[in-house]
Amino acid sequence: MVNEMETFLPQDGKNGATVYKFTPAKSDVEANGTIQFDPFKERKLEHPTTDGETLTHLLKASLGTGILAMPVAFTYAGLAGGILATVFTAFICTHCAYVLVKCGHTLYRRTHRTAMSFSEIAEVAFENGPEWGRRWGMPTSYCIRYGLFITYFGTCAVYTVIIATNFQQVIEYYYGSPLNLRVMIALLLVPLILLSWIPNLKYLAPVSMVANVFMGVGLGITFYYLVTDMPPVNDRPLFLPVMQWPAFFAIVIFAMEAIGVVMPLENQMKTPQNFIGLCGVLNQGMAGVTLIYILLGFLGYVKYGDEAQGSITLNLPIEEIPAQAVKILIALAVYCTFGLQFYVCLDIGWVAIKDRFTKRPKLVEYVMRTILVTAAVLLAVAVPTIGPFIGLIGAFCFSILGLLIPIVIEMVTYWEEGFGPGNWIVWKNVVVFVFGIIALVFGSKSSIQDILALYA
DSSP states (O other): OOOHHHHOEEEEOGGGOEEEEOOOOGGGBOTTSOBOOOHHHHOOOSSOBOHHHHHHHHHHHHSSGGGGGHHHHHTTTOHHHHHHHHHHHHHHHHHHHHHHHHHHHHHHHHHTOSOOOHHHHHHHHHHTSOGGGGGGHHHHHHHHHHHHHHHHHHHHHHHHHHHHHHHHHHHHHHHOSOOOHHHHHHTTHHHHHHHHTOOSHHHHHHHHHHHHHHHHHHHHHHHHHHHTTOOOGGGSOSOOOGGGHHHHHHHHHHHHOOHHHHHHHHHTBSSGGGSSSTTSHHHHHHHHHHHHHHHHHHHHHHHHGGGOOSSGGGGSOTTSHHHHHHHHHHHHHHHHHHHHHHHHHHHHHHHHHGGGOOSSHHHHHHHHHHHHHHHHHHHHHHOTTOHHHHHHHHHHHHHIIIIIHHHHHHHHHTTTTOOSGGGHHHHHHHHHHHHHHHHHHHHHHHHHHHHHHHHO
């Protein structure tokens, strides 16, 4: 493997910025002076994941509980409008993830690195980019790290509430008296800690596969309810006023967005070059996710119309055993998904402290895992109604991190190379920027309304 000290040397730039320059090792330089460095061949992993395992994780990351809100999202766009808007949203989210990974691969070769996190890609892109942007490398890196950590830590807390609530509803139906939700959440502490102890994504892949099975069976039963006694399709409008569409985008983008897991998944791949590309893992996963989102949204809206609730499972009759099975299956799927969402927090947290604990690092890592899970559960116990607050944080962070930051990284990374014929990359990014601002404004507005309704 190439000696990093020989290939990635920091130098002082203007305004105190660190400009990374690399000096190739002799083994990387051919007789004609060209530099040959393949980051994918040089990547050494103890437990690399296969393309199939990465696809499983990606499906699980994108097929979260947000998919259950698709029918209510269609109430803002109509049947045909909902299909078109879902495809457009999926295209934008997938493209931004693609841009992030593509810039990462470009920077791997420029700096002779074999892997980088989301925040590191941003930092290196700025510090090796145009003169005006070099001072922004470290601040951008910190913003990304803190934003991802807060969002995904909050998501883990919300997941504990979702799991507990689904089990609570079924148990209360048979028990005949109300149960304390906080107690139900506290009972999840030990199972969640055990799940968090799974050491890496390689061993977490079977858990994600089980989660996909649970979610698939739960959605299958839900589809059965939706197609049974379904009213005529022409009873629902094909298009609704365009002014309502931003609310649709606000729901779908935060249900589908998974920017936080993209680079951790790519960094652990045996063949990271297969993550992107026309038939790459990213496009395969998002194509399947988009189809499922469209089916559930379309059928749910046809079935329930404007009576569709925030989670389609709330429209199912709780007195029927199949509907109860849906709640249990989705609760189990969310439990299994907790490990993947938690991995983002773990990755950020461990990178921040690992240099301080060189003795018994494994022990320290597992102590950190336990403390983080305990903190998430305690947060959920203290504030079981935390969902709208995390929704507000997610609306703010995912709009910026998932849509705006990747296109900024792309602009900085290719600043010297140019932006294609007619500067088409610039115009493309203007469209993405406008879409991101719309998602930011209307997503935040929707979450604030939920918070106000909660305390009204």
